[in-house]
Structure formats: C-alpha cells, structure tokens
Amino acid sequence: MAERFGSYQSEIYLQGFGGTKPEFSTDATRLESSAEALMEPGPFSYVASGAGSGSTVRANREAFDRWKLVPRMLTDSTDRDLSTSLLGTPMPAPVLLAPVGVQSIVHPEAELATARAAAELGVPMVLSTASSKTIEEVAAANGAGPRWFQLYWPNDPDVTASILSRAKKAGYTTLVVTLDTWTLGWRPCDLDQAYLPFLEGEGVAIPFSDPAFRALLDKTPEEDSAAAILRWIFMVTGTDRTWRQLPFLREHWDGPIVLKGIQHVDDARRAADAGMDGVIVSNHGGRQVDGAVAALDVLPEIATAVGDRIEVLFDSGVRTGSDVLKALALGASAVLLGRPYVYGLAHGGEAGVRHVLRCLLADFDISMGLSGNRSVGQLSPSVLRR
Numbered sequence: 314m315a316e317r318f319g320s321y322q323s324e325i326y327l328q329g330f331g332g333t334k335p336e337f338s339t340d341a342t343r344l345e346s347s348a349e350a351l352m353e354p355g356p357f358s359y360v361a362s363g364a365g366s367g368s369t370v371r372a373n374r375e376a377f378d379r380w381k382l383v384p385r386m387l388t389d390s391t392d393r394d395l396s397t398s399l400l401g402t403p404m405p406a407p408v409l410l411a412p413v414g415v416q417s418i419v420h421p422e423a424e425l426a427t428a429r430a431a432a433e434l435g436v437p438m439v440l441s442t443a444s445s446k447t448i449e450e451v452a453a454a455n456g457a458g459p460r461w462f463q464l465y466w467p468n469d470p471d472v473t474a475s476i477l478s479r480a481k482k483a484g485y486t487t488l489v490v491t492l493d494t495w496t497l498g499w500r501p502c503d504l505d506q507a508y509l510p511f512l513e514g515e516g517v518a519i520p521f522s523d524p525a526f527r528a529l530l531d532k533t534p535e536e537d538s539a540a541a542i543l544r545w546i547f548m549v550t551g552t553d554r555t556w557r558q559l560p561f562l563r564e565h566w567d568g569p570i571v572l573k574g575i576q577h578v579d580d581a582r583r584a585a586d587a588g589m590d591g592v593i594v595s596n597h598g599g600r601q602v603d604g605a606v607a608a609l610d611v612l613p614e615i616a617t618a619v620g621d622r623i624e625v626l627f628d629s630g631v632r633t634g635s636d637v638l639k640a641l642a643l644g645a646s647a648v649l650l651g652r653p654y655v656y657g658l659a660h661g662g663e664a665g666v667r668h669v670l671r672c673l674l675a676d677f678d679i680s681m682g683l684s685g686n687r688s689v690g691q692l693s694p695s696v697l698r699r
C-alpha cells in the first residue's frame with residue numbers, strides 16, 4: 314500500500330488529545346495572514362501581491378470555486394494510490410514545488426530549507442534561476458531528492474550553456490523554461506515601496522557563482538555588485554528569445570524540457586510541435602498580466618489539445634487538496650504549489666515547508682478517498698460539476 318499522507322491528520326488530532334495544537338495553521342489562507350504579521354512589509358507584499366489590481370490573483374481562486382466535486386460512495390477507496398511518474402521522475406503524489414526565487418527574503422536558510430523538506434517527502438522541487446543559493450548548494454541540501462531546474466533564459470549563449478551544464482551536473486533532471494516573465498509585471502504594491510529584491514542583491518547567487526557570467530564583467534561581483542546585478546537583469550530581460558531559439562536549449566539539455574507560462578492553446582500546440590516534453594499552464598500566480606484569464610479556465614482546452622502528445626502541468630491558485638483533485642480532473646498530470654510553501658518557510662524554515670506540504674498531501678489523500686477515487690489516473694471531468 315502506498316504511503317498514507319492522510320495520517321498527518323491523525324497525528325495532529327492525537328497531539329491535540331495530549332493538549333498540543335499544531336505549531337502552524339493547517340489552512341493556507343490563515344497561514345498567509347499569520348505570515349504577514351511575521352514578515353517585513355517589503356518581502357511580504359513581494360510574495361503575496363500580484364500584477365495591477367490583483368484581478369488575476371483573485372480570478373485564479375474564483376475559477377477553482379466554480380468547479381465542485383461530486384463524491385461517490387461505497388467505492389472501497391481505502392487502498393488508494395496517489396503516486397505517479399512524470400518525465401521520468403517518480404513522485405509520491407502529483408505535486409511539485411513551483412520555482413520561487415529570492416527565498417532569502419523570507420528565511421535565511423532559503424532554498425536549502427525548501428530542498429531538505431522536499432527531499433524528505435520525495436516531492437520534486439523546481440529550483441529557480443533567481444534563487445538565493447547556488448545550483449550546487451541546493452543539490453547538496455536536496456540530496457537524493459528529485460529536482461528540476463527552472464531557467465530564466467539569459468540572452469548570452471555562453472552563460473546559458475554554462476548554467477545548464479552546472480544544473481545537469483548537479484543532478485537536476487528536467488528543465489523548466491519560464492516564458493511569461495521576460496520583464497516584471499506592473500506590481501503596484503512593490504512599486505509603492507520601491508522594493509525589488511534583486512536591487513538589494515537577493516536572488517543572484519547563480520550568476521554570481523557562474524564562471525561564464527563572471528568572465529563578462531570588468532569588475533567581479535565582489536568588487537562592484539551593483540554593476541553585476543544590473544548586467545544580470547539586462548541579460549535575463551528582453552524579448553529577443555523566441556520560438557526560433559528553442560533548438561539552442563535542446564542542444565544544451567539532454568533531458569526533458571517543459572515550457573512554463575503557457576496560457577493559449579495555440580502556444581501549447583506550438584510547444585508540442587517544437588518537440589518540447591511538456592507545458593506548465595500558469596499565469597505566474599497572477600503576478601504578470603493583470604486581467605489575464607484564470608489559469609484553471611484554460612487548462613481543459615490545452616489538456617484536450619495536447620495532453621496526448623506532451624505532459625500538461627498546472628499552477629496558479631492551488632491551495633487545498635480539492636484544488637489538486639480539480640486540476641487533475643481537468644487534465645493536468647501534476648500541479649505545482651507556489652506561495653503556500655513560501656509562507657511555511659517564513660513560519661518555520663524547513664519544518665514550516667514540510668508542514669505545508671504534509672497538510673496539502675494529507676488533504677489531497679483524504680479528499681481523494683472521501684470522494685470515492687482510488688488513483689490519480691482514474692480522475693476525469695466526470696468527478697466534477699460546474
């Protein structure tokens with residue numbers, strides 16, 4: 314029998330029986346509120362806020378609320394199996410940690426804490442190019458855990474090739490290329506505080522430790538960090554990377570490649586035609602285009618169009634076990650979790666991330682069973698009602 318994530322529920326109740334409540338909330342929304350009280354205003358609103366009026370952040374949640382599960386009874390779903398395998402990565406459940414940069418603004422152990430928590434549960438983490446720790450440091454912390462690497466694509470081929478070869482050597486198996494953030498979205502909460510983590514020297518560990526990047530600089534990042542930061546920002550922003558350059562990535566990465574930030578069915582088809590291995594249907598958690606469609610609303614058409622050719626993953630707005638169920642039923646083969654684990658990190662470093670993951674997996678496990686579903690492969694739109 315597969316590991317029973319739902320046992321975290323009994324663990325919490327049994328501790329309560331002995332008079333101990335969980336250290337952190339088991340609810341993602343309450344965890345966000347308590348993170349606000351813990352964190353500095355700049356970092357908190359950087360994590361929490363979205364583009365513009367926040368309409369896409371809200372739309373992501375509203376889209377989940379429009380779908381309802383229709384539970385089935387007496388199905389003997391005791392012996393359920395949440396495990397799956399994606400692009401060669403075995404996973405205990407169809408859940409990954411989304412790439413989130415600059416985690417040092419949240420906790421000093423940053424991505425190292427996240428990597429340890431993920432490894433302990435066997436949940437794959439996707440390391441961001443904008444991370445606060447190096448590719449190699451995070452790999453060491455992640456140990457035998459599964460890990461993927463997310464690329465913010467530099468316009469310098471040597472730097473790109475160097476970063477990819479470091480990731481490959483350090484055991485990252487799948488490459489995630491983020492397409493929706495070739496410049497930052499209009500984010501009034503950050504603008505009003507003039508808060509941008511990169512300008513404070515956060516999230517540049519990967520370029521600063523990269524020999525190809527360093528070779529381009531007149532002065533080392535240690536001598537002139539401001540110049541190095543600006544050089545890096547200009548290198549990873551801009552629109553000169555297009556579909557035509559994808560073969561370059563294929564030449565420099567021999568594992569699976571997944572394009573992140575896909576929101577139009579024609580882009581998903583184009584990704585499949587270009588020989589990509591998957592797409593992540595995502596609007597970056599509502600942080601880029603204010604007024605963009607909810608990611609969940611475009612998932613079904615994309616899954617229908619390309620789901621038999623490539624893997625279709627999903628993120629943006631996942632907060633509960635039922636959300637995972639809904640996204641899978643609408644055609645995703647796995648989901649990525651963003652902000653909630655960052656709030657776990659803020660509360661308790663590695664233990665906080667582990668708690669958030671265990672809550673999500675327990676909730677998913679229990680909701681699968683109670684709705685009468687035994688395995689993730691069995692989920693289809695028929696378990697939902699709009």
Ligand SMILES: Cc1cc2nc3c(=O)[nH]c(=O)nc-3n(C[C@H](O)[C@H](O)[C@H](O)COP(=O)(O)O)c2cc1C
Nearest residue numbers: 360411412413414441443491597598629630651652
């Ligand atoms: C603080 C923060 C930093 C992020 N950094 C990255 C990043 O470096 N690379 C990337 O591809 N996506 C990044 N994302 C987007 C996430 O990967 C993911 O798409 C999004 O958070 C999912 O939505 P959710 O937060 O509603 O779960 C970031 C998101 C947040 C909140």
Ligand SMILES: CCCCC(=O)C(=O)O
Nearest residue numbers: 414443465494497597600
């Ligand atoms: C270059 C942007 C890195 C962080 C990011 O993706 C976000 O804040 O959404």
